[in-house]
Amino acid sequence: xxxxxxxxxxxxxxxxxxxxxxxxxxxxxxxxxxxxxxxxxxxxxxxxxxxxxxxxxxxxxxxxxxxxxxxxxxxxxxxxxxxxxxxxxxxxxxxxxxxxxxxxxxxxxxxxxxxxxxxxxxxxxxxxxxxxxxxxxxxxxxxxxxxxxxxxxxxxxxxxxxxxxxxxxxxxxxxxxxxxxxxxxxxxxxxxxxxxxxxxx
Amino acid sequence: xxxxxxxxxxxxxxxxxxxxxxxxxxxxxxxxxxxxxxxxxxxxxxxxxxxxxxxxxxxxxxxxxxxxxxxxxxxxxxxxxxxxxxxxxxxxxxxxxxxxxxxxxxxxxxxxxxxxxxxxxxxxxxxxxxxxxxxxxxxxxxxxxxxxxxxxxxxxxxxxxxx
Numbered sequence: 001x002x003x004x005x006x007x008x009x010x011x012x013x014x015x016x017x018x019x020x021x022x023x024x025x026x027x028x029x030x031x032x033x034x035x036x037x038x039x040x041x042x043x044x045x046x047x048x049x050x051x052x053x054x055x056x057x058x059x060x061x062x063x064x065x066x067x068x069x070x071x072x073x074x075x076x077x078x079x080x081x082x083x084x085x086x087x088x089x090x091x092x093x094x095x096x097x098x099x100x101x102x103x104x105x106x107x108x109x110x111x112x113x114x115x116x117x118x119x120x121x122x123x124x125x126x127x128x129x130x131x132x133x134x135x136x137x138x139x140x141x142x143x144x145x146x147x148x149x150x151x152x153x154x155x156x157x158x159x160x161x162x163x164x165x166x167x168x169x170x171x172x173x174x175x176x177x178x179x180x181x182x183x184x185x186x187x188x189x190x191x192x193x194x195x196x197x198x199x200x201x
Numbered sequence: 202x203x204x205x206x207x208x209x210x211x212x213x214x215x216x217x218x219x220x221x222x223x224x225x226x227x228x229x230x231x232x233x234x235x236x237x238x239x240x241x242x243x244x245x246x247x248x249x250x251x252x253x254x255x256x257x258x259x260x261x262x263x264x265x266x267x268x269x270x271x272x273x274x275x276x277x278x279x280x281x282x283x284x285x286x287x288x289x290x291x292x293x294x295x296x297x298x299x300x301x302x303x304x305x306x307x308x309x310x311x312x313x314x315x316x317x318x319x320x321x322x323x324x325x326x327x328x329x330x331x332x333x334x335x336x337x338x339x340x341x342x343x344x345x346x347x348x349x350x351x352x353x354x355x356x357x358x359x360x361x362x363x364x
Contacts, residue, residue, distance in 0.1 A: 030214050030215075030218070033218065034214070034217070034218065034221070037218065037221045037222070037225065038221070040225060041221060041224060041225055041228065044225065044228040044229065044232065045228060047232055048228055048231055048232045048235065063249070064248070064249035064250075065249075067249040068248050068249055071254045075254070075257070075258065078261070078262075079261075087276075087280070087282070088276040088282075088283060125306075127302055127305040127306055127309075154310070155258055156258050156259060156262050156266075156303065156306060157262065158262050158265040158266040158269050159269075160269040160274045162273065162274040162275070162276075163274070189270075189298070189302055190266050190269035190270055190302075191266055191299070191302035191303065191306065193306050
């Protein structure tokens, strides 16, 4: 019996003081580790809670995406060149549509870029005067009443004054004048801005 | 006997630590997932509020506007070709007109626009275009209070001598 107890005592190492010290040291290390992990857990929890998106950003997501789509639409229309180069006219689609009063193709091309559940009004601005050009329904007289939230895109376009008047009648609109000329007849500058006012229905 | 109990207690601590480690792993995975989900929101917001699109628009159109403000445009009725006639000496005035028009438009949008005419000169392309084609170095700046974009751009202008 005494021999058995001796065996147990020796197997647990109680008779070895070095092993006892090491166990006490391990215990301290474990506590430090525990505290470190606890602090890291608290910090990560706070980061996790912080990263949960605030609702305001989620609401803006749709208007942000619409803004990007509108910008891309105007930029693409400006940089798109007409397949058949019109003699005497600007060759980029956006300016050509505005100069030649081509409301239908302008709306049709814009609709290829803008979602079908979006309505819009188009305005032309020269820095001093802003005129309604047309709406997504094709109306050129009365702008549609927008619904909040409204997304606005704008694009600067160069149009030479002679594109609106002073060009030979056979080349230019068979003698008719551009609606832009009627709206900005006393403006001799070349800088215009197209403003796209959009909203979801 | 006490040592044996201590050994078991250490085992318990290890189990607890393993639990904490697992919890940490879950938090890290959840945080990463939340961040990945936010990318869909943050990127459109960043693009929509950025002035890069506006700067690109100005950069693309400034040269054409400058050319239009410099010359008088005429169309040959039979051939339909467009001719630009003007005097290159009027370039500083045309530049000033172009700058002011864009400055006014950008000011309405809360942006500050600045442009400087750095240099300009004759571009010898070929003998037929002698004296008609010019290169212009312009530095453009657009600032919305948070971001400032500046770039030196070179434009090619056509300016046939007035007949």
